[in-house]
Amino acid sequence: MQQKINMLGFKISHLKKVFVENGFSELDAKKVFPWIHKKLAKNFDEMSDVSLATREKLKEKFSLSRGKCVTLLSSKDGTKKALLEFSDGNRIETVFIPDEKRNTICVSSQVGCAMGCKFCHTGTQGFVRNLTSSEIMAQVIFWKDQFPISNIVFMGMGEPLLNSENLFESLSILLDKKTHNFSRNKITVSTCGIIEDQLHELAKFGVKLAVSLHAPNDEIRSSLMPINRKYNIEKILEATKKYRDESNTEKITFEYLLLNNVNDSAENAKQLIKILRNFPAKVNLIVYNDWPDSIFKGTRREDANSFSMNLIKHGLRAVIRKSRGDDIFAACGQLKSAEKNQQKRD
Numbered sequence: 002m003q004q005k006i007n008m009l010g011f012k013i014s015h016l017k018k019v020f021v022e023n024g025f026s027e028l029d030a031k032k033v034f035p036w037i038h039k040k041l042a043k044n045f046d047e048m049s050d051v052s053l054a055t056r057e058k059l060k061e062k063f064s065l066s067r068g069k070c071v072t073l074l075s076s077k078d079g080t081k082k083a084l085l086e087f088s089d090g091n092r093i094e095t096v097f098i099p100d101e102k103r104n105t106i107c108v109s110s111q112v113g114c115a116m117g118c119k120f121c122h123t124g125t126q127g128f129v130r131n132l133t134s135s136e137i138m139a140q141v142i143f144w145k146d147q148f149p150i151s152n153i154v155f156m157g158m159g160e161p162l163l164n165s166e167n168l169f170e171s172l173s174i175l176l177d178k179k180t181h182n183f184s185r186n187k188i189t190v191s192t193c194g195i196i197e198d199q200l201h202e203l204a205k206f207g208v209k210l211a212v213s214l215h216a217p218n219d220e221i222r223s224s225l226m227p228i229n230r231k232y233n234i235e236k237i238l239e240a241t242k243k244y245r246d247e248s249n250t251e252k253i254t255f256e257y258l259l260l261n262n263v264n265d266s267a268e269n270a271k272q273l274i275k276i277l278r279n280f281p282a283k284v285n286l287i288v289y290n291d292w293p294d295s296i297f298k299g300t301r302r303e304d305a306n307s308f309s310m311n312l313i314k315h316g317l318r319a320v321i322r323k324s325r326g327d328d329i330f331a332a333c334g335q336l337k338s339a340e341k342n343q344q345k346r347d
C-alpha cells in the first residue's frame with residue numbers, strides 16, 4: 002500500500018503545491034491549513050467547511066499523524082517529558098517546561114545526534130536520522146493540544162542546523178501569522194556551532210540564537226565538543242556577530258554548562274570574560290545534570306555562584322539557569338530515546 006503523505010509539516014505554499022500535484026485545488030489547501038495549525042484537527046472529519054467527498058479523498062492520500070506518545074513523565078516541578086514514536090519505530094523526546102510567566106517547549110530535530118558532545122546523553126546514542134518537518138511539528142501540536150504554549154526552543158535531541166531544510170519549513174509554519182503566529186522573539190534555535198550557510202539562512206527568520214559554548218578556550222572546548230576542531234571559538238564568535246547583524250535580533254545567548262573541575266575555575270571565568278567582553282551577549286550558566294554513567298559532575302552551587310558573580314562584576318550579563326525536570330531526566334543534555342531512560346529517578 003502506498004504510504005500516506007503526512008501533512009503536518011508543509012508550509013502553506015508547499016501544501017498548495019502538494020495538493021495540486023495530487024489532484025486537489027489550492028483552495029482546498031487554503032481551507033485545510035488552518036484546520037491543521039489553528040484548530041489542531043486530529044482528523045479530516047472535523048474539517049466541516051471541506052466537502053465530504055474531498056475529505057474522503059484526502060483520507061486516501063494524506064495523514065495527520067502526530068506519532069504515538071509512548072510515555073509521558075511528570076516532574077515534581079511541573080516539567081513534563083514525552084517520548085514520541087514515529088511510523089518507522091524511531092523515538093524522540095520532547096519536553097514541556099511551565100513557568101510563572103511562560104510555557105516553553107523543547108523540541109527535538111533529529112533522532113540521536115552525530116556531534117558526540119562528551120557531556121550529552123543524546124550524543125552517546127549516535128546519529129540515526131533527521132526528523133521530517135511533520136515530525137517536528139508533531140511535537141509542537143502534541144503540546145499545544147494540552148497547554149497554551151508561549152515559547153519554543155530547538156534544544157532537544159540533535160543539531161537543528163544539520164537538519165536545516167526541515168527546521169526552516171517548520172519555522173515558516175510556526176511564524177505564519179494566520180495560524181500559530183509565534184513571534185520570532187519567542188523561538189530560539191540552539192546550535193553547537195554549525196556556522197556555514199545554514200546560519201546565514203536562519204538569520205532570514207530572525208529567530209533568537211543560542212550557541213553552545215561550554216568552554217572558555219579551544220583546548221577545553223575541543224575536549225568536550227569534537228565540532229570545535231572544525232569551528233573553533235574564534236570562528237563561532239565571528240559568525241555569531243554576523244548572525245546578530247543579519248537577523249536583527251537582540252543579544253545572542255551563549256550556553257555554558259558548568260562542569261566540576263573542567264571549565265569552572267576562576268581562571269576559566271577570566272578567560273571567558275576576555276573572549277566575551279566586547280560581545281553583546283547573555284551567558285546562560287547551567288549547572289550540569291549528570292546521568293547514569295556520565296563521566297562529569299555538576300559544579301557545586303557556591304562555586305557556580307562565584308563563577309557567575311565574577312562574570313557580572315566584569316560587565317557580562319550572566320544568569321544561572323534553573324534546572325528543570327532533572328528528576329525525570331528532562332534537563333539539558335539528558336535526553337535519550339533509549340527505553341531504560343524512561344524511568345523516574347528515585
Ligand code: SF4
Binds near residue numbers: 115121122123158
Ligand atoms: S549537546 Fe546537542 S549537538 Fe551535542 S551531542 Fe548533544 S544533542 Fe548533539
